[in-house]
Amino acid sequence: xxxxxxINKILSNRQILYxxxxxxxxxxxxxPLGIPIGIAGQTRDVYNYVDKLPQNPKILMxxxxxxxxxxxxxxxxxxxxxxxxxxxxxxxxxxxxNIGPIMFERLRSFFPDVFxxxxxxxxxxxxxxxxxVEATFASMAKGCQEFVGRxxxxxxxxxxxxxxxxxxxxxxxxxxxxxxxxxxIEYAIRQWYTAYKMPLLFMVVAVIGPSVQPFVxxxxxxxxxxxxxTAAQYELLLKKPGSAVAAVDAQSGAHVLIMIxxxxxNLIYWPMRKMSKKSGGKTK
Amino acid sequence: MFGLWIGxxxxxxxxxxxFKDNALYKLAEHLFVGIAAAYNFTIAIDGILKTGIxxxxxxxxxxxxxxxxxxxxxxxxxxxxxxxxxxxxxxVIGVGLGISVTxxxxxxxLAQVKxxxxxxxxxxxLQSLTNILMTFIVLGGLTYFMFTFVPGIRGAAKKAPGTxxxxxxxxxxxxxxxxxxxxxxASTIVSRVAYLIGRLxxxxxxxxxxxxxxxxVIGAIxxxxxxxxxxxxxxxxxKEPRKTP
Amino acid sequence: xxxxxxxYLTITLLIVFFxxxxxxxxxxxxxxxxxxxxxxxxxxxxxxxxxxxxxxxxFHLKPLRSKESGQWQYSAVLLIITAIGLxxxxxxxxxxxxxxxQPFAWLYNAIYVPSNATVYAILVFYIASASYxxxxxxxxxxxxxxxxxxxxxxxxxxLGYVIWPGFVPLGNWINTYPVAAAFRPIxxxxxxxxxxxxxRALLGRDVYGR
Numbered sequence: 087x088x089x090x091x092x093i094n095k096i097l098s099n100r101q102i103l104y105x106x107x108x109x110x111x112x113x114x115x116x117x118p119l120g121i122p123i124g125i126a127g128q129t130r131d132v133y134n135y136v137d138k139l140p141q142n143p144k145i146l147m148x149x150x151x152x153x154x155x156x157x158x159x160x161x162x163x164x165x166x167x168x169x170x171x172x173x174x175x176x177x178x179x180x181x182x183x184n185i186g187p188i189m190f191e192r193l194r195s196f197f198p199d200v201f202x203x204x205x206x207x208x209x210x211x212x213x214x215x216x217x218x219v220e221a222t223f224a225s226m227a228k229g230c231q232e233f234v235g236r237x238x239x240x241x242x243x244x245x246x247x248x249x250x251x252x253x254x255x256x257x258x259x260x261x262x263x264x265x266x267x268x269x270x271i272e273y274a275i276r277q278w279y280t281a282y283k284m285p286l287l288f289m290v291v292a293v294i295g296p297s298v299q300p301f302v303x304x305x306x307x308x309x310x311x312x313x314x315x316t317a318a319q320y321e322l323l324l325k326k327p328g329s330a331v332a333a334v335d336a337q338s339g340a341h342v343l344i345m346i347x348x349x350x351x352n353l354i355y356w357p358m359r360k361m362s363k364k365s366g367g368k369t370k
Numbered sequence: 371m372f373g374l375w376i377g378x379x380x381x382x383x384x385x386x387x388x389f390k391d392n393a394l395y396k397l398a399e400h401l402f403v404g405i406a407a408a409y410n411f412t413i414a415i416d417g418i419l420k421t422g423i424x425x426x427x428x429x430x431x432x433x434x435x436x437x438x439x440x441x442x443x444x445x446x447x448x449x450x451x452x453x454x455x456x457x458x459x460x461x462v463i464g465v466g467l468g469i470s471v472t473x474x475x476x477x478x479x480l481a482q483v484k485x486x487x488x489x490x491x492x493x494x495x496l497q498s499l500t501n502i503l504m505t506f507i508v509l510g511g512l513t514y515f516m517f518t519f520v521p522g523i524r525g526a527a528k529k530a531p532g533t534x535x536x537x538x539x540x541x542x543x544x545x546x547x548x549x550x551x552x553x554x555x556a557s558t559i560v561s562r563v564a565y566l567i568g569r570l571x572x573x574x575x576x577x578x579x580x581x582x583x584x585x586x587v588i589g590a591i592x593x594x595x596x597x598x599x600x601x602x603x604x605x606x607x608x609k610e611p612r613k614t615p
Numbered sequence: 616x617x618x619x620x621x622x623y624l625t626i627t628l629l630i631v632f633f634x635x636x637x638x639x640x641x642x643x644x645x646x647x648x649x650x651x652x653x654x655x656x657x658x659x660x661x662x663x664x665x666x667x668x669x670x671x672x673x674f675h676l677k678p679l680r681s682k683e684s685g686q687w688q689y690s691a692v693l694l695i696i697t698a699i700g701l702x703x704x705x706x707x708x709x710x711x712x713x714x715x716x717q718p719f720a721w722l723y724n725a726i727y728v729p730s731n732a733t734v735y736a737i738l739v740f741y742i743a744s745a746s747y748x749x750x751x752x753x754x755x756x757x758x759x760x761x762x763x764x765x766x767x768x769x770x771x772x773x774l775g776y777v778i779w780p781g782f783v784p785l786g787n788w789i790n791t792y793p794v795a796a797a798f799r800p801i802x803x804x805x806x807x808x809x810x811x812x813x814x815r816a817l818l819g820r821d822v823y824g825r
Contacts, residue, residue: 101389104388104389107566111563111566111567111570112570112574115567115570115571115574116574153568154565154568156568157564157565157567157568157571158561158564184409184410184413185409187413214413214416214417214420215413215416215417216417216421217417219462219466220465220466220469220470221462221465221466221469224469232425232430233421233425234420234421235420235421235423235424235425235427235428235430236419236420236424237420238420242424242428244428272478273470275477275478276469276470276473276474276477276478277469277473279477280473280476280477280481281473291561291564292557292558292560292561292564293554293557293558293560293561293562294557295557296550296553296554296557297554300482300485303485304481304482304484304485305485306477306481312557313557313560313561313564314560314561314564314567315560329571333564333567336563336567337560337563337564337567340559340563340566341559341560341563344559
């Protein structure tokens with residue numbers, strides 16, 4: 087058996103591939119490398135857009151992510167809230183993900199510096215979980231307070247001061263969609279942007295970034311942050327590095343390893359296939 | 371503290387599925403599904419109270435029809451009246467289609483077509499080349515998805531100009547989509563690695579729990595391998611019974 | 616008649632109603648009724664979740680009743696934890712605390728949150744194994760896909776910025792322009808699909824209903 091066949095025999099065992107990946111990511115997490123991060127133009131555009139929002143902006147925010155997506159989206163949400171805090175915002179939070187209520191409570195506990203400066207009922211409100219159907223988005227645009235009689239904590243929304251200034255589509259300066267799937271984005275494009283021209287800002291996990299890019303390119307969204315790397319860039323722009331910046335080194339290590347797997351896989355496969363054709367056998 | 375231990379154990383046991391299906395993985399999976407079912411039930415009840423009952427108490431009496439329509443779902447458990455259950459989803463689908471079909475042409479089709487009509491010369495060379503590239507990629511992609519009309523006669527000795535043009539745009543479309551899928555592949559890796567980093571962060575935060583859970587799952591995997599071997603030997607003996615002297 | 620065609624008639628009437636209110640100026644009561652219908656649809660959505668939970672419980676009662684070998688123990692565990700969750704969750708809702716009711720919050724923070732995150736995190740292992748074992752560059756298009764993928768990967772990671780700072784603006788340009796153009800036909804196609812689905816439901820030509 088020659089060298090190529092020996093290497094192939096080891097790496098064909100998928101458990102070895104998994105353990106190598108775990109070792110690299112865990113190793114780098116325990117011993118960070120301090121790799122610098124470049125800032126992409128799209129991230130800078132989002133930062134500048136938020137910076138140019140008027141004073142006392144009214145924001146509608148859909149916290150549509152699960153614990154897996156929180157690794158990418160929670161740093162983005164926290165950085166956005168920290169940036170907008172100086173403008174005395176009014177924020178209506180809701181979620182169309184069933185685990186969203188838990189994620190909102192975690193957001194509150196992870197960023198006490200933000201929420202301690204906002205008064206519940208006056209500056210922000212949490213409407214809790216609303217079903218992920220297009221009708222929810224249409225109803226919210228027509229009037230949040232009329233649609234949702236009670237907030238996530240059982241309090242009546244009828245007397246909350248925030249709904250006097252931030253209730254219907256026309257009231258909001260920007261809608262922020264923190265999402266792990268394309269459904270809320272499609273519903274928002276149809277029911278909010280197309281119907282009412284509400285400005286949409288996407289903060290999405292990297293996996294759906296490319297498929298949502300056309301909406302940003304066509305101007306239907308004012309900007310997009312996609313993935314943990316842009317979350318890290320956003321944190322750096324705000325000069326408040328957090329968990330996203332801390333993860334960049336491990337991301338680099340994992341990416342390099344996967345690139346090595348792809349290159350190695352092809353470098354080993356094609357010669358082995360040639361050898362096997364010459365000998366008349368089958369290649370694994 | 372106990373919660374952290376359970377969380378770490380469940381994380382390690384669920385990860386073990388990548389190596390081998392085992393008893394601890396099945397236990398973790400069933401715990402997850404069970405609590406997920408209970409949690410979803412609870413937030414649904416909470417949501418019905420919030421958007422169904424509370425508005426009625428505030429004076430919006432018509433909301434009661436929503437509750438009646440929702441109760442139609444439960445008819446599926448009563449054999450004779452299970453046909454009533456179809457009205458619940460029919461209502462949701464009807465409203466959903468009604469509001470999406472009216473806005474989809476403008477939101478999805480017209481807006482995208484409009485933004486594809488880019489000036490091919492803007493004065494700036496890079497922007498112009500970008501616009502030309504984007505226009506060709508969009509046209510190529512649309513050509514690729516056009517299944518019903520293919521110009522010319524397939525297999526003809528000499529290709530007609532229309533067929534050549536079609537083939538050219540088809541090729542551009544394919545390469546254009548390769549750009550999109552290459553970006554999608556790279557983005558998928560970012561997301562999945564981020565999920566792994568999130569879990570490892572929690573495991574690093576409770577190292578004792580993680581180590582104990584890992585030792586237990588190694589034992590479970592070893593047991594699963596041994597059990598599989600025994601079952602395979604047993605099946606072999608059934609096919610070819612051992613010959614006793 | 617109403618058993619078979621009632622749901623389709625419901626869908627058709629609703630689509631026609633929303634078409635009329637969208638395309639024509641209608642009296643205020645009609646518009647208000649339209650708003651009510653949209654709000655009702657959102658409320659009805661919660662009941663689908665309830666039915667899903669009940670179905671899971673019914674599904675796992677079967678192996679328990681028949682003592683199905685290798686499964687009934689796990690089904691028992693599932694049903695026990697579901698029962699505990701339902702009791703604590705309902706207590707929370709009735710007390711007004713909702714999901715913040717302490718015992719219920721402990722349950723989902725200890726079990727649901729880490730499990731949910733891990734189920735998605737497992738996928739990275741399959742990507743790693745597929746990268747070595749299945750990703751074969753067999754033609755020019757595959758090679759082009761890998762080339763673009765590598766450029767974007769270098770743009771995404773800090774190491775790419777160290778190797779060549781130009782990866783970041785190049786990756787940003789690829790994502791902003793060619794990628795947007797590549798996915799545009801797919802979005803146009805999905806928009807046309809939504810329109811066609813609506814028209815088929817309107818005309819009673821819904822294939823899935825047959």
